[in-house]
Amino acid sequence: MASNSFGTLFRITTWGESHGKAIGVVIDGCPAGIEIDNFSISEELNSRAPGKSVYTSPRIEPDQPEILSGVFEGKTTGAPISILIYNKNADSTKYAPIKDLLRPGHANYTFLEKYGIFDYRGGGRASARETACRVAAGAIAKKFLKHYNIDVLAYIKQIGEIDAIIAPSDTPLLRSQISNSPINCPDPKATQLISALIEKTKSEGDSVGGLVEFFIPSLPVGLGDPVYEKIEAKLASAMLSIPASKGFEIGSGLKSVAMFGSSHNDAFICKNGEVRTETNHAGGTLGGITTGMPVIGRVAFKPASSIKLPQKTLTLNKEEKTFQLPEGSKHDPCVAIRAVPVVEAMVALVLADSILLNRSSKL
Numbered sequence: 001m002a003s004n005s006f007g008t009l010f011r012i013t014t015w016g017e018s019h020g021k022a023i024g025v026v027i028d029g030c031p032a033g034i035e036i037d038n039f040s041i042s043e044e045l046n047s048r049a050p051g052k053s054v055y056t057s058p059r060i061e062p063d064q065p066e067i068l069s070g071v072f073e074g075k076t077t078g079a080p081i082s083i084l085i086y087n088k089n090a091d092s093t094k095y096a097p098i099k100d101l102l103r104p105g106h107a108n109y110t111f112l113e114k115y116g117i118f119d120y121r122g123g124g125r126a127s128a129r130e131t132a133c134r135v136a137a138g139a140i141a142k143k144f145l146k147h148y149n150i151d152v153l154a155y156i157k158q159i160g161e162i163d164a165i166i167a168p169s170d171t172p173l174l175r176s177q178i179s180n181s182p183i184n185c186p187d188p189k190a191t192q193l194i195s196a197l198i199e200k201t202k203s204e205g206d207s208v209g210g211l212v213e214f215f216i217p218s219l220p221v222g223l224g225d226p227v228y229e230k231i232e233a234k235l236a237s238a239m240l241s242i243p244a245s246k247g248f249e250i251g252s253g254l255k256s257v258a259m260f261g262s263s264h265n266d267a268f269i270c271k272n273g274e275v276r277t278e279t280n281h282a283g284g285t286l287g288g289i290t291t292g293m294p295v296i297g298r299v300a301f302k303p304a305s306s307i308k309l310p311q312k313t314l315t316l317n318k319e320e321k322t323f324q325l326p327e328g329s330k331h332d333p334c335v336a337i338r339a340v341p342v343v344e345a346m347v348a349l350v351l352a353d354s355i356l357l358n359r360s361s362k363l
């Protein structure tokens, strides 16, 4: 199975299955001298963990990261960093009764066709458990970005038809609003409405989709390369690699379709001696290269596939069957909420890699 690595210079490789003994990540190319401790990685992992509110899966995943290599006396050494996370709450028995059924919206059909074998316990390699490794690696990428005063924020922008009103500018305020919301949404009114929607959806045995917005308030000009490695192309690739992601947009995104050049073009202005733009429909990039304006984008997540309602499916022998989740199965009613820290981590990994790559741009 190829393609378990992401990034060019700041490169991660993840391994493990959700119901195996452990999962982990190796980070290659992380510069030496970055202060790292288990606590800051745990904190990030905590923000991804389920079981913290009624709006996410009641599964308990007590993720304790263990740094096995690449860190000495609290600092990265430049050697590969290896982080291990044991799977402590994996109940594989729930999956045995459905192992011969194609799970609607899940990967067992395509994995079986492609590899001829599938680890049905929790989805194996296709499981979103893998995203814990991305979050652990993202914690280190964020530390690296701190040296450049780069912050990455992600939050819920929309769930179902409920749109949050957010004007991302003041980063500390936004950060505290996000962490005060049980659904990672900085708009208190939308938080209330969305929470009620999720409770209703859950009680009906269904799930609901959501939109996660990411915001990078300040970035140097020049990250990203033209043609195939445009910064938005790298962000899109990172975002669309997250399980359940179905769409990506940057700046005015899909809304650009209904605009005219006269209103979409961002006028250049000089602010405190720096080139800036009056508006930011471009989302902080031109020609695939960061402009120095905030980078803003959005990722659409589908409703979770595992729902309590009965669904039409086939057995592995192509016989028609009704798919019913086994009693006591624990799933997210809205994956977008738990995807928020994963989006932040993937943005941080793209930026860390782009900063290192940018060192070869000119003399």
Ligand SMILES: Cc1cc2nc3c(=O)[nH]c(=O)nc-3n(C[C@H](O)[C@H](O)[C@H](O)COP(=O)(O)O)c2cc1C
Binding pocket: 057, 105, 106, 107, 123, 126, 127, 128, 131, 242, 243, 244, 245, 302, 304, 305, 306, 307, 330, 331, 332, 335, 338, 339, 342
């Ligand atoms: C953080 C996170 C948690 C997830 N939790 C669930 C879940 O509880 N139930 C579910 O059906 N899908 C969940 N998913 C999505 C599935 O892993 C994903 O839909 C499935 O593996 C099929 O892959 P695809 O949707 O990318 O095609 C989650 C995704 C993320 C990012």
